[in-house]
Amino acid sequence: MTARVLHPEHWPRPRGYANGMSVRGRQIFIAGQIGWDATARLVGADFVSQARQALVNIVDILACDDARPEHLVRLTWYVLDRDAYLSSARALGAVYRDVLGRHYPAMSAVQVCALMEPGAVVEIEATAVVPDDPDR
Numbered sequence: 001m002t003a004r005v006l007h008p009e010h011w012p013r014p015r016g017y018a019n020g021m022s023v024r025g026r027q028i029f030i031a032g033q034i035g036w037d038a039t040a041r042l043v044g045a046d047f048v049s050q051a052r053q054a055l056v057n058i059v060d061i062l063a064c065d066d067a068r069p070e071h072l073v074r075l076t077w078y079v080l081d082r083d084a085y086l087s088s089a090r091a092l093g094a095v096y097r098d099v100l101g102r103h104y105p106a107m108s109a110v111q112v113c114a115l116m117e118p119g120a121v122v123e124i125e126a127t128a129v130v131p132d133d134p135d136r
Contacts, residue, residue: 003073003129016093017107021073023129028065030126032078033057034117042119047084048091054124055099062128069100071128077109078123085109085122 006020007013035050036042036057043053059069079085085092115123 014104016096017104019106021106023073023131025129025131026065028062028067028071028126028128028130030058030061030128032123032125033061034115034120034123036117036120042117045119045121047079047081047088047121048095050120051088051092051122051124052095052099054122055096058124058126059099061126065130067128067130070103071130072100072103072105072126073129074105074125074127075107076125077107078112078115078125079109080112080115080121082111085111 004022005018006022007018011019033054034042034057035044035053037053043049058072062068062071077085115121
């Protein structure tokens with residue numbers, strides 16, 4: 001994909017995300033995904049397993065429109081427990097790379113007081129842009 005990472009030269013490099021991205025193409029907006037499987041059952045109670053499933057769900061939705069993880073330009077993470085998110089950094093990074101590879105779009109993470117589905121501990125929204133040239 002022809003994406004341009006936007007990063008002011010005088011800023012320190014971010015780890016695991018981009019500050020901004022510039023792309024052209026067909027836009028895909030994915031509603032918040034939680035850690036439930038195709039039967040709408042949560043895969044577990046822990047942060048990492050639910051995050052993995054939410055990312056897998058995003059990849060499955062992308063595939064419905066011939067899009068791939070490298071087309072992601074933005075992820076917004078809603079987490080119930082900031083400390084669980086931060087303390088899971090190593091395991092979460094491994095899960096992220098396993099599901100999405102080494103593509104790091106613009107990201108935000110926000111602690112919220114509740115999610116709509118009981119038992120959900122993380123919800124991830126996504127935006128993707130598929131280039132106009134299908135070979136990219």
